[in-house]
Amino acid sequence: MKYNKKIYEGIFKKRPNRFNANVILNGEEIVVHVPNTGRCREILKEGTKIFLREELNPNRKTKYDLIAAIKDDILINIDSQIPNKVVNEALINKKINLLKKYEKIEREKTFGKSRFDFKLSTEKDNNIYYLEVKGVTLEENGHCRFPDAPTERGARHILELIEAKKQGFGAGILFLIQLDNVKTFSPNDLTDPGFGEALRLAKKSNVDIMAYNCIVYEEGIEINDIVDIIL
Template sequence: MLIGKRVFIAEFTRRPNRFEAYVKLNGEELIVHVPNTGRCKEILISGSTVLLREEINPSRKTLYDLIAVYKNNKLINIDSQIPNKVVDEALKYKKIKSLVKYNIVQREKIFGNSRFDFKLSNELGEEYYLEVKGVTFEVNGKTMFPDAPTKRGKKHLLELIESKRKGFGAGVLFLIQMSNVNSFSPYDDMDKDFGEALRLAYNNGVDIFAYECIVGENLITLSKSVEIIL
């Protein structure tokens, strides 16, 4: 998918809280919005090169969103609103082979006590619930999730298990918001409970997907599957 707004290159300086950061753009220090509540400490380093998306809205406090950062030569998208849009596009263009039989794609559907990112179905009456998680943490080609503890993420996995038990299809897709990676794993050192829940989900028939992306300064699209190491 193309990013249909103007994108600017800037220098990251600091991030005083989860939602705001300071950058230098054309020699001027500006405050920008960070559309990601994860820590991102290993990439949002003072002096790093970042991408800003212009958001012209008179009700906003800031003019820009900080949407991506260069880690050496690797561009990592960190916009938490992007994964669902990328997966929506991939589902409609049949880029996820295991899910091609579903031609009805619905967003934000409730099952039990959770709101899943997608409900997929077809004319045969088959239904499938899919949750999407964006991945931005990478070390030497190994990507992991989450980069901060997530009780909500564990809850989603347990609800996917319940949907599977009730006869529905169920899966979680980890969208790795960068290219050229080797593997994906749960980040047990960050959140052991999430890792245990992910393995429990897998053992109960929940599908686990991991896909990397092609990421450019004005585009991001789902690319190819990545080895999963649980």
């Protein structure tokens, strides 16, 4: 998918809080929005080349979103709103092998106490599948992990997927790795052991666990290849 908005190159300076960052654009220091509440400490370092998406909304306090950065010559998309859009496009274009049979795609549907990113179904609605998507940016030596900060909500979503499976629905979680050239993925047990435990329980409960990397370029991002999962 292409962003369909102007992209500018800048230099990262600092991140005073989860929502904003100070960057240098055209020689001037400005404040921009960071559309990712994760830590991203290994990515957003002073002096790092970053990419800004222009947001033409007069009601916003900031004019730009910080959507990507270069780490070790790898372009990483950090926009947490992008994964669902990329997966939606992939579902429409039948690029996710396990989910090709589903024709109907619905977004943000409630099940139990959770709201899943997707509810998929066949034309006759006799086969329903709930899908949760998680964006991944934490990478080291070709290995990716999730999450990069504790997430009780993430574990709760997994438990709800297990319940959906018990009730006879299809259920899966897809980790969309927002960079290319990665080999493996695993839960980040050091940061959030509860999430890892929930994910392993989901595997035992026959919930589908998928991981895909992405082709990332300055003007867009698209789903690419399956990545091996290590639980």
